[in-house]
Amino acid sequence: MSAATVFGLCAAVAVGLGLYGLIVNPQPLRKILAFNLLGSGVFLFFGVVARRGAAAGFGGDPVPQALVITGIVVAFSATALAVALLLRLFQATNSATLRADAPASAGNDPTGA
């Protein structure tokens, strides 16, 4: 089995693990974490496809590699926004649950809302 294939299988397992964590872990932060794991698996696929496309003296196809770099930055932007939303939710309600029937608590919202 070639190295690229082994890393490809690694990517498949990472996506599976991420998906499982996304569904099962109740904490929103854990879901963000699992989603990042899932995403990194998808990026790794691009890396494997790029490596297999090595030609013209390059170690890999530069097009998928460039797409992954853009993808990593976009994934980070989304993660940062998600974390900011989560921290604001915690500030406003003093809890970080995603349950619709969560008991309302006093909260420590500086707006007093």
Next chain:
Amino acid sequence: MTIASALEMALVAVVLGVAVWTIAARETFAAVEGFVAYGLLLPLVWVRLDAVDVALTEGAIGGGLSGVLLLGAAARLRPTETLAAAERPGEILRLAAAVLSATVAAALAAGVLFLPDPAPTLAPAAAANAAATGLGNPVTNVLMAFRAMDTMLEKVVLLLALVGAWSLAPDHLWGGHPGPRHQADPRGVLAFLARLLPPVGIVVGIYVFWVGADHPGGAFQGGTILAAMWLLVMMAGLTDAPPIGHRWLRPMLIAGPVVFVVVGLGGLVVGDAFLAYPVAYAKPLILTIEVAMTLTIAVTLGLLMAGAPERSAER
């Protein structure tokens, strides 16, 4: 193609072990620590895949910045941990999730095993057109010329994420300082490193950006290193994050996308298409865009990490 070596097998085993820990750990903080380790091991995989540019990005953003961001959030959300344990889904749901995830993973694994041979590639096309830009790094060529539209839109996404985070500010704190004020022992290790490392880190950041034209590196990686230096100084409490209403902040935040769009529109007037660079000026134009982008990336990433405004500007 080479047969996988023992080193690569061991690397995959460690990466997947840390990934399992990230999902299965009881404590959220411990899970985030696992994720940081995962993000720092992944660049080794990228190096083995001969994608050093991606390895640099993954290490700086995936491992470094994401790690700091999530560790900070986990520490602040620790009081919610005990309640969350009660929300753990039942056995049936967990089993169904496991079956679904295993099916998806198996389908993807089958996809990897049955990839077309010979693999389709755009590498010859990238090599054939490299002369049009005068840059030696094929990945920078793709990012800045062949698929420049992606890179430009990605800058806009970064900006939108920051606008999104800022818009979470309560009304009376609009224009205030983002995040909590960091305190650290002024004679401690963190403050010492925050004085020692930035001069070196700034040089390394600019160097990584500059060599990106011909070698692995580039505006993203360099900008991230610059952002990390700024964050280090902020986290050590040596300086405060600027209030988001600060005068010089807005021009720096839009410099990258604006220069990109202006050069792109110039291509429409002088050349054949939006973002078409005249061949004689391709390299200077790309470098101009990259300088503006590096600045914008460093400031945007630093402020994204700092988060939504939480303190008024006066304090």
